[in-house]
Amino acid sequence: MSEQQTITLYPSRQFKDNARAALQDGELRTSLRTAMDYLMAKRLSAFPDGDELATLRTLGETIRQRCLAKLPELLEKLEAQLTVNGVQVHWAETTEQANEIIHDLIARRGGTLAVKGKSMVSEETELNHYLEARGVTAVESDMGEYIVQLAGEKPTHIIMPAIHKTKAHIAQLFHDKLPDTPYTEDVDSLIRIGRNALRDLYLKADVGLSGVNFAVAETGTLCLVENEGNGRMCTTVPDMHIAITGIEKVVEKLTDVVPLYSLLTRSAIGQPITTYFNMISSPRKTGEKDGPREVHLVLLDNGRSQAYADEQLRKTLQCIRCGACMNHCPVYTRIGGHAYGTTYPGPIGEIISPHMLGLENTKDLPTASSLCGACGEVCPVKIPIPEMLMRLREEEQRPAGEVVAHPLRGQGAAHTGKEALAWRTWRGLFGQPGAYKLFGWAATRLRGLTPPGQLGWTQNHVPLKPAAKTLHQLVRERDAARR
Amino acid sequence: MSARDNILAKLRAAPRSAPVEPDIAAHFEHFGPRWNEVEALRHWAAMMRSVKTDIVWCHAADWPQRLAEQVKARPVRSLLLAPQTAHGALAHAALEHNPLLTLKSFDRVVDEWKDELFNDTDAAFTAVRCGIAATGTLVLWPDADEPRTMSLVPPTHFALFDTRTLHADFHTAMTREAWPNGMPTNALLVSGPSKTADIQLTLAYGAHGPRDLVVLAVLPHHLTVAQLEDAA
């Protein structure tokens, strides 16, 4: 009876309210618009040759699909190779399991301080909170993540976590939260303040945590992409390095990372390459004078195997987390990342979150899109995101009891009797010529009676009003006039 | 069943079709750069300079001298190097007469002097394994002589680069040097000093790693510095 009950909040359930609030925030909208315009232009300039871009995207897609087609075998190979190299591999089906594994590793050496390189998967597991509750402080060291953590917020973009903040916000934040810090909006000074605050922590930290961009099965190599050097600090200075990643991140061959890395940096921020590409294959070897003595890799499922089960939805797992889909999304650009209430916002969030949290908690996300197709067009590994969104819309409307080959968690979550009735009526009217004619006749005659308030529609649009004549009438009249 | 078994069982139960084998080599063969030696070096230097790297062209005979000048010109009071290596010994000989400079070597495990490394070491000097022209990149394979933190912790990194090891692109570097046959503990591509644009997309250098990256680019005898710099 007294067993502690975990209360899970799903902010993604409030998507519509969140979005409405974000739309009212003028400052946020300006920040986002400016940033997304900049990132779109940068990406475009990084691919001056359209042919090369097209071929490279196809290559990226083919590599990711080949790796996914062999996923179970590659995971085993990765594990075997890493083990030979001296890296310990752990598997977690749920976020809870992953957190537990990581906490146990830290607790085993009596650790109380962890420095973290950027890891979206650890955001997914809410690792910081989990550790905090157990006496381990986890400090984010990526500049953007550090800012967001200091502000008590969550990242709003997977590549640029603090993109929603202005330098004035950050100046105030540093001034308020860091001892003896004068208010300054000079970006170089702000970065220096952040650098100094974190440098001491690298020295003291018991453990370094990081994500992984590509895990190479062939050589047992963990690849990390970054500009700041904080990832290198976290994976080099503390005596233990724990990396966490999703099971889909494995690639087969070392050469696979070459095109994927190029696609990643150019799509994400329009850079031909990042400052560092950090390839870790083992802990400190005998005779070496630095580097962690222990390296661990935690492989997390958390719903990915549900996406994997279905060949169409499996494409979701091709993602290399470049963020280009959100940079180009008209919805994301207007509401920002927080509104989604999920770790991964924007188009990729709309198609991956339902597998992680269930459609019952994310039912608004597949419809948070105008299906303009920009995301699919820029995706460096050619994930047909709009197609995935339509599929998820279908699954969330599918009656909960319907038996299908690969049922999704939360199937039918958006199914309502009212909507089903509306579609049945529509089918009745449009499927029978007699009924359709009668409907057209009545609608054109009674058009004066349409109400000015039409539920959700009139929130953002002028009321619908039938035309005075049906299309059939107009065509008949035109044909008669021609004769 | 363990988490591992459950995950693998779920993945194995999924329908799978035979994958298409991508031809990565053909892609780079087709789209890869076609430069002569000078063009490749010029491109490499332009790319590195575009991200605030200092390139100092030199030759086998004069690089220690150039290094000494660079050190003198900067606020460097202590420098870490590996005197047990051939290049480290040459650098040591060129720098030891600078009265304002303390030379240090990585002679014990980092755990014994982390504080000093972080708080009292201005610069480090290391060699580079090879370079990549297309992206303006240095490749480092740190080892027992020149450990990983040397190119990371001190605020200035002096890198000695034998330009004869320049590859056209990453794919060529990886395949020609047969990396898949064996990777070191840590391999690094370094393209400039550390940077961030996390505050309002404004680029700032010296995020967590070095603020300055100075490359002593050693040219083969048949190339002159003038050939690599525009006359303008």
Ligand code: SF4
């Ligand atoms: S879905 Fe495509 S565009 Fe979006 S983050 Fe993933 S790889 Fe990038």
